[in-house]
Amino acid sequence: MNQIFQYSRLALVLLSVMAGIVMSCARKQPEDVPLTFAFVPGVADPFYYAMERGARQMAEALGITFIVSDYPATWGPRTQISVLDTLAAREKIDAILIAPTSVDALTAPLKAFATRGIPIITVDTFLGDGDYSKSADYAFPLSYIGTDNELGGKKIAENLARLLGESGKVYVNTTNADVSSVEGRVKGFLAGIAEFPNMEVVKVDYCLDVQDVARAQTLHALQTNPDIVGVFGTNVFSAQGAYQAVVETGLTGAVKIAAWDATPDLIGALRDGHVDLVLAQKPAEMGALAVEWAHKYITHQAPVPKKIISGFEFFTLDNVNEPAMQQFVYQ
Numbered sequence: 001m002n003q004i005f006q007y008s009r010l011a012l013v014l015l016s017v018m019a020g021i022v023m024s025c026a027r028k029q030p031e032d033v034p035l036t037f038a039f040v041p042g043v044a045d046p047f048y049y050a051m052e053r054g055a056r057q058m059a060e061a062l063g064i065t066f067i068v069s070d071y072p073a074t075w076g077p078r079t080q081i082s083v084l085d086t087l088a089a090r091e092k093i094d095a096i097l098i099a100p101t102s103v104d105a106l107t108a109p110l111k112a113f114a115t116r117g118i119p120i121i122t123v124d125t126f127l128g129d130g131d132y133s134k135s136a137d138y139a140f141p142l143s144y145i146g147t148d149n150e151l152g153g154k155k156i157a158e159n160l161a162r163l164l165g166e167s168g169k170v171y172v173n174t175t176n177a178d179v180s181s182v183e184g185r186v187k188g189f190l191a192g193i194a195e196f197p198n199m200e201v202v203k204v205d206y207c208l209d210v211q212d213v214a215r216a217q218t219l220h221a222l223q224t225n226p227d228i229v230g231v232f233g234t235n236v237f238s239a240q241g242a243y244q245a246v247v248e249t250g251l252t253g254a255v256k257i258a259a260w261d262a263t264p265d266l267i268g269a270l271r272d273g274h275v276d277l278v279l280a281q282k283p284a285e286m287g288a289l290a291v292e293w294a295h296k297y298i299t300h301q302a303p304v305p306k307k308i309i310s311g312f313e314f315f316t317l318d319n320v321n322e323p324a325m326q327q328f329v330y331q
């Protein structure tokens with residue numbers, strides 16, 4: 001009787017072990033649940049749409065669920081802070097890829113995610129001075145992935161100087177003073193022009209990322225400084241507004257224009273002779289790299305370089321129709 005009791009107890013234990021095995025096979029293990037990455041762009045423009053495409057393609061290839069916050073209609077930290085509040089309330093976020101619209105204002109909300117163990121990669125723009133390996137305050141992002149904006153600004157200055165015979169007054173239209181990307185471009189440009197003794201930067205205007213303001217500011221600069229011979233527009237909105245002003249004043253050709261960002265509009269303007277030089281960043285590559293590195297970090301604990309620099313290309317009238325260049329247009 002005792003033996004029968006022991007056998008049936010053993011059978012029960014075996015049954016429950018087998019049931020457990022069957023159930024645990026059916027239940028999804030944590031590693032089977034797809035990772036979820038969130039992309040927070042800076043503003044609605046062709047540059048960030050191209051970045052989203054690159055990031056999304058990489059996410060699809062790696063089986064990652066990819067969510068994109070609403071594209072802010074205007075530039076600035078306020079919208080991004082409320083986007084981050086919404087993301088913070090989500091149950092599952094495994095990494096955030098963000099283009100911070102200010103060097104400071106996004107630091108606290110992003111640090112809160114990092115404290116929860118959610119990796120942050122800043123794409124296109126950075127926090128603080130961008131050296132995440134140095135300062136304790138800014139050590140929390142995994143990486144900055146983007147253009148060397150200072151180098152690009154310097155190259156623009158050299159190319160514009162060459163177009164102008166290394167002499168004359170030039171004007172800069174840019175967007176905001178607390179944004180790492182455009183500030184780097186202005187810094188590099190000023191340093192580049194300073195190497196030409198017969199050149200001078202007459203003014204730097206801030207359009208706050210509003211194309212019509214860039215247009216009005218450029219019109220005003222051209223009227224008050226009739227000896228301006230060159231213009232640098234530091235991003236989509238500055239460059240598009242600046243070239244429109246030059247066209248409106250009938251100064252096309254007399255005033256050379258260097259534009260940053262290869263939108264279809266600016267590439268069309270180059271073909272039409274309204275713009276002389278266009279710098280193309282590599283937004284799709286930035287997005288793809290950010291997804292790839294965050295994934296490597298999460299799945300293999302791979303050490304991520306604190307800075308990853310994607311390159312840039314120059315469009316001129318000579319190469320704008322070359323088939324190999326078309327991949328660099330933001331579309």
Ligand code: T6T
Pocket residue numbers: 042045047048124125181182234235236237260261281
């Ligand atoms: O130039 C890009 C980006 O690199 C910059 O940080 C902000 O402006 C753009 O998005 C173009 O509008």
